[in-house]
Amino acid sequence: MYESYYGLDSKPFQLTPDPDFFFASRWHKRAMSYLQYGLSQAEGFIVITGDIGTGKTTIANSLVAEIEDDIMVAHIVTPKLSPDELVKMVSSKFGLDVAGKTKADILKMLEVYLYDLSATGRRALLLVDEAQNLPLETIEELRMLSNFQEFGKPLLQSFLLGQEELQPILRAPNMEQFRQRIVASCHLAPLTQEETKEYIEFRLHHAGWNGSTLFADEAFARIYQFTRGVPRKINTLMDRILLFGYLEELETLTEEAVDSVISEVREEMFLPETNAVEPDSEDDDEYEPAVGANAQHKPRKKLMTPNGNEIQDAEYYKAMLSELVDALDDAISHKIKLTQYIDKLLKKKYRTYVRLKEDD
Incomplete structure (x- = not known):
């Protein structure tokens, strides 16, 4: 419906996975x-x-x-x-x-x-x-x-x-x-704010977009804030935004246009209003993605040392925790095997004891 209005050859934001639209974040x-x-x-x-x-x-x-x-x-x-x-x-x-x-x-x-x-x-x-x-x-x-x-x-x-x-x-x-x-x-992981913009433009180009200014920069920020960089959510929202732009005969999609569509989507999906602070692209890691239909965006808790200092290399500690989990799994596995061995040994001794008693 909106494809010819915006000079597109096909729908750029279909929900069905399409390898031709694969975006390599x-x-x-x-x-x-x-x-x-x-x-x-x-x-x-x-x-x-x-x-x-x-x-x-x-x-x-x-x-x-x-x-x-x-x-x-x-x-x-x-x-x-x-x-x-x-x-x-x-x-x-x-x-x-x-x-x-x-x-x-x-x-x-x-x-x-x-x-x-x-x-x-x-x-x-x-x-x-x-x-x-x-x-x-x-x-x-x-x-x-x-x-x-x-x-x-x-x-x-x-x-x-x-x-x-x-x-x-x-x-x-x-x-x-x-x-x-x-x-x-x-x-x-979900896309970053910068990748969200690149993802949208990539799919538009792949659908025949000529590269003219279609979205205001603030509109991209609002799209990222609402979708948290999840590709399927981006596809759903973008399809509605382009349809809205066609129906309203908009040549440039602004932050206000995106907000109007987001309000409609919230009402249809019974999503609560959020008071999320819009993160800058450099500070994306400070925000925790919302999960589920009723989740609200909230600041991600910083990892702190016992002295109250912020841990800078979070990935190192994540990897270390993963190794500790694996080590704990191994320890549990060894304990189970040891328990099974002791159980078999006790049963064997019990059977020997019973046989000796019967011989007496």
Whole structure:
């Protein structure tokens, strides 16, 4: 509707993930590099996490669009699948007939398929989207599928994409074997204020925009403040802004125009008014992104030392805490194993005691 009015060839802000509109922010570049690196290694798991709407599926689709014919790709979006259901779904995605087959039969069929694929110089890649929905035992089944190997290389490689809830699942003590097979992992962060402007202009250009002044600088700041740099939220808001501009016959979209659309969206989605302070692009890290429909933007708490000094290198401490969590997981795992060993030893001694008493 508004495309011809603003000289566009197509809609620039569709909600459906489109690899042609992939915007490589700093974190998205890193995630794509990890995926490409993992693909070149032809082994191990790659884990990409991020909040809702940060572009995980777009990255996956962009990667698939670049893949050569020597890699067969199966892409699944997972509800809460049991291990058996996962095996059936993966096999069916690779074109195998699983109707009426037992799990053992399906696994054998999948193994033959993967070996035949390897014999032709090709291999299989499984993209698992919304992986945070998978139970632990189903993720373990994924690891077992990677045991189909030839010449020391797995015949099936898997990439896991999921929301932030996937991280604690993979940190569970009984997921140690899976963690050891993760080649790389990355968490997608929302766009910064500067990247939000670049993202909007990138998609407009890709849709045929001639580069004339369409948005006032203040309008970009308001868009970032409301969306907090989440690409899907930006797409939703931008589509409404362009429609508003067309209906009001605006050639330049100002801060006031953006505010009018934001007010409409708030009323439709029952979002509360916020008194958020608009952050400067250099101070983006001082603000905590809102999560959920009713969340309000609030200043992020600064990390402080016991002496009251602000910690400057927060990333260092985040990494250190992550290592401590892993070490704690290992300690818990060792304790569980030790407990199990002592339990077995006591049972063995008890059985010996009972046998001796019976002999008496």
